[in-house]
Structures are given as structure tokens and as C-alpha cells.
Amino acid sequence: MLEPSQIRALLEARHGDPFAALGLHADDSGRLWLRALLPGARAVGVVEAAGGRAVVSLAEREPGFFEASIPRRRKRFDYRLAVQWQDGASGEYADAYAYGPLLAEQDLALLQAGRHPRPYELLGAHAQDGGVRFAVWAPNARRVSVVGSFNGWDGRRHPMRLRHEAGVWEIFVPHAALGDLYKYEIVGADGELLPLKADPYARAAQLRPETASIVAALPAIRSLPADRAEANARRAAISIYEVHAASWRRADGGFPSWDELAASLPAYAAELGFTHLQLLPISEHPFDGSWGYQTLGLYAPSSRFGPPEGFARFVDACHAAGLGLLLDWVPAHFPADPHGLARFDGTALYEYADPREGFHRDWNTLIPNFGRDEVRQYLAGNALYWIERWRVDGLRVDAVASMLYRDYSRPAGEWIPNVQGGRENLEAIALLRRTNELVGEQAPGAITVAEESTSFPGVSAPTSAGGLGFHYKWNMGWMNDTLRYMREDPIHRRWHHDKLTFGLVYAFSENFVLPLSHDEVVHGKGSLLGKMPGDDWQRYANLRAYYGFMWGHPGKKLLFMGQEFAQVSEWNHDTQLPWDLLDDPRHAGVQRLVKDLNRLYREQPALHRLDCEAAGFEWRVADDAEQSVLAWLRKDGQGGQVLVISNFTPVPRSGYRIPVPAGVKSWHEVLNTDSAHYGGSNVGNLDAPLRAVDGTITLNLPPLATLFLLPVAGDGECA
Known part of the structure; x- marks a missing residue:
């Protein structure tokens, strides 16, 4: 029989190794004992899993703690607990403490080293046959229990097993299922019971102001359609329609569902000729007014728009309309809400401990500890998760400048130099490079875009050349x-x-x-x-x-x-x-x-073909400041060219001369922003082709307008 001191420790949820005490165990003589901790139970029996034959009734040694020896058995067997609850309910349950270790040693080693490309496959809640496997990283916790709708939110019911090598806690709860609510109840190393914590790897969450995680299915890995990879390429036409999903169209005042958005938004953007949609962050976040830029559920599509599977249908609708989909991604900071990542196991685990590194002055948020392997793994794995599990075309990474510099928005004396004495955050740079390399290795064709507001060199250069490895950078x-x-x-x-x-x-x-x-x-x-x-x-x-x-x-x-x-x-x-x-x-x-x-x-x-190359551009008029006129050529490197002219004064200019390339005899106007079709005054050059004389063309410049001209077909190098 279990020592009374151990029973008290179990009932007070402070037992160091509940798996060593609960479930089926043999004593020194080989006799089997079965122990169950079921607060709220009135009676507990043991039945065979196959056939349901009664084996023994467990004695209640303390309220909620049941124990008995198993008669006439020396070998372990598959059993169920037949429970009668004090409220009159009853049921048969597999025992969470009948299962051995769940995660493989090699996977734990990769997690501990921060080298697992898909940590979300191991951590979080994963529905399996007969139940749900929970795993959470909390290396400094004294005790972690999973609590939820399946156990009355009672932290005594399912304390987890600590895998000491990686600081990961795990348990398989047989009667938990998809759709169940859950959180983690954590006791810190100092013995303090923390506020209930949402799962950092949760794939769904309750609608704010509620904060529980939801057991959700892990989407299958899906590669991008071949045509999408080509459409994301450097030489492709990329025109992005940026959208805040909650306020694009919400006629009834509520949030639109993903299916409602899918029925109208992709078709609208495609009709206007955009090539991509970009959504402001859709990861779960507690405050509407942050627009998603203060996220606490990096792996969960926001419940504001319905269940996660609706988002999958929205992605498919974008691709069916010929659109790529980019998501804003926010690895730079997170809010300090008590149910979130802040002091997750009672210590500064996900964030830097020193506020000179870990507190963002502009947004009153916390900065991830980019120097910690497990945190970089959490973030890089999340980037890959959105691309390969949800099949989005790429990520626009928010606030990169704030990540690159340790003195970002900090006065002298209130920041810590790097190990080399400089202002660059070498740890964040390592994260960004690793993320871009991981996306390139595992999801070819997808793209990453940096919102970076400084002159940091090589943001969109390959990491092999010393760059950060982004495909594009906001200018x-x-x-x-x-x-x-x-x-x-x-x-x-x-x-x-x-x-x-x-x-x-x-x-x-x-x-x-x-x-x-x-x-x-x-x-x-x-x-x-x-x-x-x-x-x-x-x-x-x-x-x-x-x-x-x-x-x-x-x-x-x-x-x-x-x-x-x-x-x-x-x-x-x-x-x-x-x-x-x-x-x-x-x-x-x-x-x-x-x-x-x-x-x-x-x-x-x-x-578009040479958007990012000097060979695709040539000034024709750059210095006419007096009249605020500019003219330039865009070229495709294969003979194609477009002449663009802007007049930024309200003065129409007739007889304006523009030098043009030799070999093109005539040009014709193909778009004029002053056209009456767009609301303009209809000044332009549609009457006849503009013939080159002595290397120039003479045209009418409309007021406050931009013109696009093409060579006349059959009259020059190309049409």
C-alpha cells in the first residue's frame, strides 16, 4: 500500500513523480496494486478492457484516492476504471497512468538542442486513437498538470510526467477528444501556483475574452501548387492587396467567417488584378485593437473567424482565384497577459529576463529570448507550420528592425551590447537566417518578406552570401x-x-x-x-x-x-x-x-520582370525639377520596354519633348491616369502615334498625371 505521505502529496498536487505512484504497480513480492486519483468519485472499480468483466473494487483510502491489490494476477493487463461520480454520473475510462513514456528519446534530444524543424509535431495537444497526447516545455516547473473540460479543471487529476532531459512534460489522457478545452496548471520552482497557462503550441483557442486552448487536428502537410511557386518568383508580377480580415466587409457589425470571406474577398482582389492577398496577423490574440500584432497563440488561427478548418477553405479559395496568400507573422514580441508566454514556468522562459533586452518600450510587450535554442525553434517551426500545414504562399515578417538592433527605441545606457560590443542582436539575426533557410529547404516556392525600415545590409540576400535570406524587403x-x-x-x-x-x-x-x-x-x-x-x-x-x-x-x-x-x-x-x-x-x-x-x-x-535589377530601369528625364516632370524606361531584358512619364503639377504641358531609345520609331499611349474613364480631364495623346524625331517624341502632358507608352507594333523593337 502507498505511504500516507505520498497519498497526501498526490491529493495536494505536489507529488514529484505521479507515474511512479498511480496506475498499476508490483510490490516487492510481485503482487499487483492499482491506484487511482479521482477527486469527485464515489466508487471506483476495475474491469477488463476486453469483455468488461469486473476484477476488483478499489478502496477509498482518502477522499479521491482509491487503491487495491489485484487478486490472482501477477502479470500486467489492459483494464478500465469504472467510476461512479458523486453527482450521479458514471463511466468507464482508460487510465492515463497505464501508459509509458510517449515521446521518443531522439525527438527529445532534438527539442532540447533546438534543432527539431517541426516542434509542433511533438509539443501541444495531439488527438490519437482513444485520447489526446499533451506535451509542454516547462523545464523549471516543479509540477505541471493538464486541466480542462475532460477533468473538471482539477489539477490533481492529470499531473504530467517530466522528461528531465528536455524539460518536457507529457501525458496521454484517454478520454480527452477533439474540441475539448484545456490549459496547463503549473507550479514554479519556488512552489508558486501560476495562473493557468494556454498552450504555446495550441492550434485553436477560445474567442476572447475566454483564453482556453482547444484540442484541434493537425492539418496535413500540403505543398504549394506548382503555379503558385512560379507566381512568387522574383521575376513575376507581384501586386499585393493588404487586408485586415475583420474589417474588410462586416455588414452586420460582427466578424465575418472564413467561409464568408472566401465567398467574396479572393474574387474581388482577383477582379482588380492583384496577384496576392496579404492578411494582417491572424494568429490568436487577446485584444482586437492590436490588429493581431500582439499575438499569444502563434499556432492558432484566430477564433474570431470561426474554426481553423474554415481558414483552410479560405486558402484554397485564394489559390482557386489565382491569388497567392501571404500572412503577417510576428516573432518580434508578445503581450504579457498572465495566461500567455510571460514567465511561463515561473521564470523568464520565452522572454529575456533583463528588461533591457526583454521589454519592448514602444508596445509594452515582451521580447522573445532569441538566444535560447528552444525559443528560436518555437518561432522557426511556427513559420514552417503556416506555410506547409496551411499551404500559404509566404510570410511578411513584422517589425524586423526592432529585432535586428539591441538599442532599437532605447536611450543610451538602457540596452545591453552584444558579445562583440555592438548594437546588433546577433541572436535575432541567427533566428531570421535559420527561419529563412528552413522555409527554403522544406517549402521551396514559398517566400518571406521583411518589414525592415533601416539600411541593414543584405536583408534579401542569401544567407550563403552573408544576408538574412528574405526573398523581399519593404521599401x-x-x-x-x-x-x-x-x-x-x-x-x-x-x-x-x-x-x-x-x-x-x-x-x-x-x-x-x-x-x-x-x-x-x-x-x-x-x-x-x-x-x-x-x-x-x-x-x-x-x-x-x-x-x-x-x-x-x-x-x-x-x-x-x-x-x-x-x-x-x-x-x-x-x-x-x-x-x-x-x-x-x-x-x-x-x-x-x-x-x-x-x-x-x-x-x-x-x-515587372526586372523589378529588382538595374538593367530594368533607365532614366529619360530625371532633372526637370522646375516643371516636376519625370520620365523613365522600364525594360524586360529581352527587348520589351515601357515609357513612363509623370507630371506632378496641375499645369498641362503641350509640346513636351522626351528623349527615347534609338530604333523605336513610334510610341502610343496605353494608360493615362488623367483619362475621363478614371475621373480626369482627358488631356492626352490618343489621336495618333507619337513619332520619334531626332531621338525625341513630343507629347501633351496632362495635369497631375502619369502616362504609360508602348512602342507601336511593327514600328520598332517590340510592341
């Missing part, structure tokens, strides 16, 4: 410079001409995406239309000219939702987009322009 400098220019009254733009030309000095140092993202239309910044100067007509004309300039400029494109139809107000995440604006021809005209820009961008290889 924040281009965005800031050009928006500052567009805010200027046209009469003053001559003094700021360099803001449009400077970007070409470094345009090919990285593989750039030109982002007009949600960040430019929040926090009092107003809408893009609201940034434009002048009277009402000029504001719309300025925006149309700016879009033309952007689509003609080297670099992939990104536009935040609502800006495709010139949203008037700043974006509000609590309401849907103001779709009624499309009843106004000015807004419908801007939407038609975006559609035609996307069409032209995709149809003309010269506008």
Missing part, C-alpha cells in the same frame, strides 16, 4: 520620401524633386516591395486621399498620378484595402470599409485605375 524609404513629396503643394514640389529620384540610387540594393500599407492610414495620419493637396479635383488627380508613378516604378507593389477606391477617412478597424463610396464616380474611377494598372503591370514583362 520604407521609398514610401516615406514619396508621400512627403505628394503632401507638398505642387508649386513647392520643385524644391523636393529629389524625394522622387533618390529611391533609384538604392532601388536595386534589395529585392524591394513598394508598400502603401495600413501603417500609412492609421493613428491620425488620415487616408492616402487625405494626404493629397489642392482642391477637390486636384486631390483625386494627385492620387491617381501617384498610383501611376508607383506602378511604373521598379519594385513589387502593395496597397492596403480601401485605398484602391480612394477611401476618404482614416481606416477604422471596428467597422467595414465604406463601400458606398463606389457610388461616387470619382471613387469608382480610382478603382478602375487600380484595376487597369494591375492589368498593365501583369501584361507587360518590362514592368
